[in-house]
Amino acid sequence: MTAPSSFSFASYACLASIKGRHIAEGESPARPFSRTEFQRDRDRIIHSVAFRRLKHKTQVFLYHEGDYYRTRLTHSLEVAQIARTMARALRLNEDIAEAVALAHDLGHPPFGHAGETALNEVMADYGGFNHNEQSVRVLTLLEERYARFNGLNLTFETIDGVIKHNGPMTDEVRPTIAQLDQDWGLELGLWPSLEAQLANLSDDIAYMSHDFDDALRAGLITIDQIDELPVVGAVLGEIHYQHCNLSMGRLTHELTRRLISYFVQDALVNTTSRLADLNPETAEDIRTAGQALAGHSGQAAEELAALRSFLLAYSWRHYKVNRMTSKSKKQLAALFDRLLSETNLMPTEWQDKLKDQTRAEKARTIADYVASMTDRYALLEYERIFETGPILV
Numbered sequence: 001m002t003a004p005s006s007f008s009f010a011s012y013a014c015l016a017s018i019k020g021r022h023i024a025e026g027e028s029p030a031r032p033f034s035r036t037e038f039q040r041d042r043d044r045i046i047h048s049v050a051f052r053r054l055k056h057k058t059q060v061f062l063y064h065e066g067d068y069y070r071t072r073l074t075h076s077l078e079v080a081q082i083a084r085t086m087a088r089a090l091r092l093n094e095d096i097a098e099a100v101a102l103a104h105d106l107g108h109p110p111f112g113h114a115g116e117t118a119l120n121e122v123m124a125d126y127g128g129f130n131h132n133e134q135s136v137r138v139l140t141l142l143e144e145r146y147a148r149f150n151g152l153n154l155t156f157e158t159i160d161g162v163i164k165h166n167g168p169m170t171d172e173v174r175p176t177i178a179q180l181d182q183d184w185g186l187e188l189g190l191w192p193s194l195e196a197q198l199a200n201l202s203d204d205i206a207y208m209s210h211d212f213d214d215a216l217r218a219g220l221i222t223i224d225q226i227d228e229l230p231v232v233g234a235v236l237g238e239i240h241y242q243h244c245n246l247s248m249g250r251l252t253h254e255l256t257r258r259l260i261s262y263f264v265q266d267a268l269v270n271t272t273s274r275l276a277d278l279n280p281e282t283a284e285d286i287r288t289a290g291q292a293l294a295g296h297s298g299q300a301a302e303e304l305a306a307l308r309s310f311l312l313a314y315s316w317r318h319y320k321v322n323r324m325t326s327k328s329k330k331q332l333a334a335l336f337d338r339l340l341s342e343t344n345l346m347p348t349e350w351q352d353k354l355k356d357q358t359r360a361e362k363a364r365t366i367a368d369y370v371a372s373m374t375d376r377y378a379l380l381e382y383e384r385i386f387e388t389g390p391i392l393v
Contacts, residue, residue, distance in 0.1 A: 007091070008091065009091055009092070009093065010090065010091040010092060011280075011281050011282060012194065012275075012280040012281065012282055012283050012285055012286050013091060013092045013093050013194075013195075013283065014038075014092070014093050014096050014157055014193040014194070014195050014283045014286075015093055015283070016037070017037055017038075017155040017156050017157050018156060018157070018284075019155075019156035019184070019185075020037075020155060020156065021037075021153050021154065021155055021156075022140070022149075022153055022156075022159075022180075022183070022184055023148065023149045023153050025148075025153065036095060037155050038093060038095035038096040038099055038155065038157070038158065039095050041095075041096070041099040041152075041154045041155055041158045042095055042098050042099040042102060044152040044153075044154065045099060045102045045103045045106075045139075045152065045154075046102065047145075048106070048138075048143050048145065048152060049143060049145070050106045050138045050142070050143060050372070051073075051076075051102065051106060052073075053372065053373075053374050054071065054072035054073035054076060054105065054106070054108075055071055055072075055073040055374070056071065056374035056375055056376050056377075057071060057072040057073070057108055057109075057110055057112070057374055057375060058071070058072070058110065058111050058112035058114075058115070058375055070210050070211075070214055072105050072108055072112075075105065075206060075207060075210070076101065076102050076104070076105055077102075078206040078210060079101040079102075079104070079199065079202045079203050079206045080097075080098045080101035080102050080199075080202075082101075082202035082205055082206055082260065082264060083097040083098060083100070083101040083195070083198050083199045083202040084097055084098050084101075085264065086198045086201070086202065086264060086267060086268060086271075087195050087198055089268050090194070090198070090268065090271065090272070090275075092194055092195050092198070093195055094195075096157055096158060096161065096193060096195045096196070097195035097196070097198050097199050097202075099154070099158045099161075100158060100161035100162055100165065100192075100195065100196045100199040101199040101202055101203070103135060103139060103154075103158065103162050104135065104162055104165050104199065104200075104203060105131070105135065106134075106135045106138045106139065107131045107132065107133065107134025107135030107136070107137065107138055107371065108131045108134070108135075108371075109129075109131070109134070109332070109370060109371040109373070110328070110332065110370075110371075110373045110374060110375045110377070110378040111324075111325070111328035111329070111332060111375060111378070114324075114325040114328050114329050114332075115328065115329070115332050115371075115378075116129065116130075116131050117329060118328070118329040118330075118332040118333045118336075119332065119336065119367055119370065119371060121333065122333050122336045122337060122367075123336075123363060123364075123367050125360075125363075126359075126360045126363040126364060126367075127175060127360070127364070129367055129371070130174055132162075132163070132165075132166075132174075133174035133175075133176050133177060134368075134371055135162055136159065136162060136163060136174075136176050136177055136180065137176050137368065138151070139151050139152050139154055139159060139162065140152075140153075140159070140176070140180060141176070142368055142372070156184070156186075157192075157193055157196075159180070159186075160186060160187075160192050160193070160196065161192045161193060161195070161196025161199060162196075163177055163186065163188070163192075164188070164191065164192040164196065165192070165196060165199060165200040165203070166200060167191065167200075167292060168188060168189050168190060168191055169188040169189070170188075170189060173188060187287075190287045190288060191286065191287050191288075191289060191290075191291075191292065191293075192287070193283060193286060193287070194271075194283075194286045194293055194294055197292055197293065197294035197295075198267075198271075198294050200294075201267050201294055201295070201296070204263075204304060205259075205260055205263045205264060205267070206260070208259070208263070208304060208307050208308065208311070209256045209259040209260045209263070210256055211311050211315060211316075212226065212232070212252070212255060212256065212259065212307075212311070213252045213253070213255070213256040214315075215311065215314070215315040215318075216248070216252045216255075217248075217249075217252060218320075220314065220315050220318045220320065220321070221314050221315060223236065223251070225314065226310070229306065229307060229310055230302075230303040230306050230307070231259065231262060231303050231307070232255070232259070232307065235255055235258045235259060235262070236255065238258070239251065239254050239255065239258070262300075263296065263300060263304065266296050266297055266299075266300040267294065267295065267296055267300075269297070270295055270296055270297045270300070271293060271294045271295060274293045274294075274295065275293055278293060280293070328375075328378075331378070331379070331382045332370060332378060334382070334386070335370060335378065335381060335382050335385065336366060336367065336370050338385055338386070339366050339369070339370070339385075340362065340363055340366055343362065343366075345385055346366070346369065347369075350365070350366075350369050353365050
């Protein structure tokens, strides 16, 4: 996509990769409309197997609970849209913001955070499981599509943005990331690009807003319950004043879009203020700033925290969600344990990966296999392995 002729990038926008790709590939083939390196990253992510599988991976509700609830795929698309919008408003590089946004959830296992909890528990003796590290494994090791390398061989900036989408890594560094740091020099103590910081903000804005929409549609919460919440109450008041007696579908959509607008506008204003205070001149100035330059105001941050607490109590831990969470955790744990004890139940191509591996390495490979599953494939695989009757595929 070519920017309008009147568009000029900020001097601190991330326009070129400082380290290129882990495996050198050369320039994109010369064509009349050749892609930038970050456009190539985005396209590789979209065409990956892991990205397509997000279509049937849980955000909050399992795929069979309704056709209109968000999935990991639709969530990732919403995050990317918000990230692009904010990047353009700040005269930054939309392409890397989009690439980081689209890639940030590729490592999520089936059944959402319940699946992550289950895999972390069964992997406790083998290094645990973390969805952010798993995203890096997908991007650098597990995708097997290209002739010359495993993974997608993305640019340093995109990988850096995925690894640090919550900021610099100053605590325990997961093994996959530690190895990549040793091989490539990730400079884990520095901040990622401003575009990657915006992608992180966009993730919070997207799920906080659309989870209200899904929870209302599912009947887990009611309008009366949320009418006194920060921001939400004021937005609902505006909607009722401007549009009387809206249907629930129109009301929830209006609420969602206005919540997104409110938090996006706050992030843009506050980030602009931080940039004015620091006055960075280059993308490297952003990385070495010692603080996040993209962020919300103190008031908006508190409001987001209040909304998160409400959703945690009344939606994410609603008894109906808890029931599905409990079942899915037990099924995923049982599936992992059975595959680890009887590796000959694995598909042939995955059994081949297990040859000459230690038990810990086998456990990691099996975790890779289970994490790659969609919700429905995990349910079907559980049925294939544990049920004795005929299975209809």
